[in-house]
Amino acid sequence: MILRCPLCLKQVTDSGEKLVRFCSRHPGQSVEVELSGPDYGALACPECQDGDADSFLHGVFCRHVGCVAKNPYWKSTERRVVVPQTVRFSLLGGAGNVENVDVRHWELSVLRSIAESQDDNPILASSGEMWFPVALLWASRREAPQGKKAALVELSGPKSVGKTVLALMALDYEGYVGSPNQRDPLTRGVLTRLANLDHFVFEPSREGETSPDRWNELLYLRSLMEVNEQIPNWPAHTAVSIPGNIKAVYFGPPRKQQGANGFSTGTSETFVEQFLRALAQIARAIAEILTGGGHHDWRPRGSVVCFYDTAGEQSEDPGHPGLMRLDDKVDVVAVLVDAQDFTFVGGPRNHPSTVARAVQRLRGVRSREGLRTCVVITKTDTMFAALGEKGTSTLTKLTVDPSAHEGGARGWLKYHLRRTQNDEEQALLQLLNQEEVDDVFLVWTVGIEPIAKVPHSFGIARFVAWCLELDVDADA
Numbered sequence: 001m002i003l004r005c006p007l008c009l010k011q012v013t014d015s016g017e018k019l020v021r022f023c024s025r026h027p028g029q030s031v032e033v034e035l036s037g038p039d040y041g042a043l044a045c046p047e048c049q050d051g052d053a054d055s056f057l058h059g060v061f062c063r064h065v066g067c068v069a070k071n072p073y074w075k076s077t078e079r080r081v082v083v084p085q086t087v088r089f090s091l092l093g094g095a096g097n098v099e100n101v102d103v104r105h106w107e108l109s110v111l112r113s114i115a116e117s118q119d120d121n122p123i124l125a126s127s128g129e130m131w132f133p134v135a136l137l138w139a140s141r142r143e144a145p146q147g148k149k150a151a152l153v154e155l156s157g158p159k160s161v162g163k164t165v166l167a168l169m170a171l172d173y174e175g176y177v178g179s180p181n182q183r184d185p186l187t188r189g190v191l192t193r194l195a196n197l198d199h200f201v202f203e204p205s206r207e208g209e210t211s212p213d214r215w216n217e218l219l220y221l222r223s224l225m226e227v228n229e230q231i232p233n234w235p236a237h238t239a240v241s242i243p244g245n246i247k248a249v250y251f252g253p254p255r256k257q258q259g260a261n262g263f264s265t266g267t268s269e270t271f272v273e274q275f276l277r278a279l280a281q282i283a284r285a286i287a288e289i290l291t292g293g294g295h296h297d298w299r300p301r302g303s304v305v306c307f308y309d310t311a312g313e314q315s316e317d318p319g320h321p322g323l324m325r326l327d328d329k330v331d332v333v334a335v336l337v338d339a340q341d342f343t344f345v346g347g348p349r350n351h352p353s354t355v356a357r358a359v360q361r362l363r364g365v366r367s368r369e370g371l372r373t374c375v376v377i378t379k380t381d382t383m384f385a386a387l388g389e390k391g392t393s394t395l396t397k398l399t400v401d402p403s404a405h406e407g408g409a410r411g412w413l414k415y416h417l418r419r420t421q422n423d424e425e426q427a428l429l430q431l432l433n434q435e436e437v438d439d440v441f442l443v444w445t446v447g448i449e450p451i452a453k454v455p456h457s458f459g460i461a462r463f464v465a466w467c468l469e470l471d472v473d474a475d476a
């Protein structure tokens with residue numbers, strides 16, 4: 001088995017690599033762990049009996065000894081971590097106003113509590129490496145053959161294509177449940193399952209930065225999204241960081257297991273019902289991990305998708321060393337295309353077009369076993385006007401049901417590309433025809449401009465299910 005540090009992507013199962021384990025509920029149980037042998041049990045806290053141990057929030061955390069990703073609160077001169085009681089930073093609001101805000105986020109609390117234990121427990125006195133939830137380690141697990149139910153996903157695409165919005169919404173309840181006015185009593189069962197979503201975000205500080213402002217901004221925005229408070233602004237352009245900015249989502253095991261039958265509604269399912277069934281199947285597949293049993297190894301009970309949210313300029317330079325390194329280690333390379341760039345809806349709007357960039361990028365991905373590639377069409381909502389009511393309805397259905405168009409979203413894209421004369425679109429069609437791309441997804445987020453109180457997304461559940469290799473259409 002191979003496990004990688006999620007922050008630097010180095011194999012921590014190599015001999016000589018070490019981790020330090022910290023249990024947020026049993027700080028006294030912290031130890032140094034080596035994984036080069038067959039015993040991964042050391043990753044679990046011996047005092048934690050229940051499955052919550054791998055939750056992002058309350059669980060076990062690790063740092064990779066010698067990791068390049070540093071704890072933003074490491075004071076090298078004092079050789080200790082100092083997390084201020086109040087983390088304040090200046091946020092630029094949408095109207096251009098500057099506001100001083102306090103950041104309250106569980107990640108800061110965990111770093112603070114580790115820092116507080118460092119005097120009693122010398123093993124915690126780190127040399128400045130960043131801590132991460134132990135379940136994230138599992139996301140990099142390479143183990144045949146039963147499927148991973150966890151995935152490392154690279155989001156790749158030019159500036160402003162929608163990588164960060166997609167990754168942030170994939171961490172949020174509203175990213176999965178569709179439009180608030182479509183919710184009905186049926187949704188409740190699924191909503192309780194999704195209520196077990198956790199997330200972890202990290203943006204390494206860059207050289208010369210004195211405070212982790214970018215990371216704090218993300219933590220602040222996430223904490224507002226969590227409680228459906230209006231966020232002042234979407235984060236600005238993502239800066240280059242190697243291996244990357246991490247946005248990870250954890251689907252905790254359902255707290256109360258319910259039969260899936262409650263969701264099954266016969267053959268004439270409405271759109272909402274289909275959408276919910278897909279979600280219920282995610283939960284069901286996660287529940288399978290619970291009942292999988294019989295493993296003596298440590299393994300978490302939830303499921304993890306770890307997005308590497310790259311910076312636009314990395315994709316704009318296909319030979320970028322940061323991207324090459326990611327390509328070699330992830331399970332999925334998702335190449336994002338802005339819907340506004342397709343000529344069949346009046347594009348391209350970006351110059352150069354994100355379609356051209358995607359073709360270049362897809363050609364640059366070295367295929368290897370275990371790597372899947374997909375095209376994710378972002379900002380699909382911008383196509384609605386050009387496609388009319390019927391086209392819009394097809395797109396909306398496709399986010400939950402591939403039978404809405406022959407060949408699903410992939411077939412839909414091919415159908416439209418076949419009718420264009422554009423060279424770049426023809427090149428993309430060729431890649432789709434040659435099976436160089438494993439699948440196509442349509443996503444969009446409503447309530448971005450102007451920022452609505454509760455932005456919500458379409459298509460993300462399907463994309464995430466595919467990343468996790470969940471067969472959501474099995475009994476469609």
Ligand SMILES: Nc1nc2c(ncn2[C@@H]2O[C@H](COP(=O)(O)OP(=O)(O)OP(=O)(O)O)[C@@H](O)[C@H]2O)c(=O)[nH]1
Nearest residue numbers: 159160161162163164165237238311312379444445
């Ligand atoms: N209409 C619409 N606009 C979107 C959607 N997703 C993103 N946008 C817009 O696109 C802008 C850029 O999105 P980001 O997610 O920040 O882009 P990015 O790919 O992370 O860009 P870089 O960080 O610069 O590489 C957002 O601020 C929104 O204005 C969507 O689904 N629909």
Ligand SMILES: [Mg+2]
Nearest residue numbers: 163164237238
């Ligand atoms: Mg970004």
Ligand SMILES: [Zn+2]
Nearest residue numbers: 023026045048
């Ligand atoms: Zn414990």
Ligand SMILES: [Zn+2]
Nearest residue numbers: 005008064067
């Ligand atoms: Zn590391």
